[in-house]
Amino acid sequence: MLHLRVICPPELTEHVLALLKDARGATHLTLHRGAALVPAGDVVEADVARECTNSLLDALGDLGVEREGGVTLEAIDTTLSVAARRAQEAAPGEADDAVIWEELVARTGEESRLTWTFAAFLVLAVLIAAVGVVTDSPVTVVGAMAVGPEFGPLAAIAVNLVRRRPELVGRAAVAVGVGFPLAMVATLLGALLAEAAGLVTAQSLEGADKVDFIYQVGPFSFVVALLAGTAGMLSLVSSKSAALVGVFISVTTVPAAGYAVVAATLGRWDRAGESALQLLVNLVGITVAATAVLAVLHRHRARARDRSPAEVD
The missing domain is CATH 1.20.1080 (Glycerol uptake facilitator protein)
Structure with a gap:
């Protein structure tokens, strides 16, 4: 899985949260309001399956998050979580076959x-x-x-x-x-x-x-x-x-x-x-x-x- 961190202005936060809540391969969703200083805004984090990462990045791009804030992806070596396992099982396709184009x-x-x-x-x-x-x-x-x-x-x-x-x-x-x-x-x-x-x-x-x-x-x-x-x-x-x-x-x-x-x-x-x-x-x-x-x-x-x-x- 990958760790996704999104910095976004407050007016986009609810849209980002809704997007990640609805994503089949996302879990461990957290919100830190006002935590980002440069650029200023909220920080939303989640762990996402590789298979659904492209669609999430596309959707975040459509929201304009890249222009107003930022998106960061980091590889996760080990995750001990039933929720993470369920998210991976729910994501379409296989992790090894997923191509993350921006990466x-x-x-x-x-x-x-x-x-x-x-x-x-x-x-x-x-x-x-x-x-x-x-x-x-x-x-x-x-x-x-x-x-x-x-x-x-x-x-x-x-x-x-x-x-x-x-x-x-x-x-x-x-x-x-x-x-x-x-x-x-x-x-x-x-x-x-x-x-x-x-x-x-x-x-x-x-x-x-x-x-x-x-x-x-x-x-x-x-x-x-x-x-x-x-x-x-x-x-x-x-x-x-x-x-x-x-x-x-x-x-x-x-x-x-x-x-x-x-x-x-x-x-x-x-x-x-x-x-x-x-x-x-x-x-x-x-x-x-x-x-x-x-x-x-x-x-x-x-x-x-x-x-x-x-x-x-």
Whole structure:
């Protein structure tokens, strides 16, 4: 369940209370009159089932609560309550299948910006991948996959394509379009220093047969990217963080960037080109699959809302 807190002006309080009292998946309803200072107003709180959260947020938006006050959602880890159990049973659908669109937009929006933190993680991930390439270490390559933060902006692109927010799509695209070249330039400098120190030679790639999968592009490269994008978006909408980690270590994005740089510095332009193609295939595949998943869920929600506006999950 989720904890819902609403700050609203006194003239809207009774409407908010009536809305939450009538909601099938809401319970533990409390009211604190005059408790809010900025913005001033009353505070209404309730615990709500995930399945009915979207419809409640839509109704609160129709009341103008966002303009006059505010709405906050927090996840509840443990609830010991018969009333809460009854509310969950009364809510339509299953909690794991419920998509809270505003939560999804907020989560992906936070990760869609080109920040120093995002750039630093991507640089570190590509550098680790490059080390894995020259040492022929699949374990190191997998570690680089787990460090890479690239799924955040890719998910943001998918979310905002479905919600038709081109300006946010552009912002997320900039994070990917600038982040990867920046990480590859940093890795290029590191590779050149390693070569100058004699740590990397032309033979480094010849014997690296355990990481050949990085640059070998084939039909399954795109298939895996599609499957990973689907799994990643499903993990986001259902808050399954463990599954999201699995997505990070299943796609060859960061390793391909690292391999392309190392291969280019050693004059292996064929492998550098194939690695770059691998990177592009994976980025496109993930984005296409994530967008398709959200489009299906969005259409399902629209149809359910047309049938019964009060029971949209």
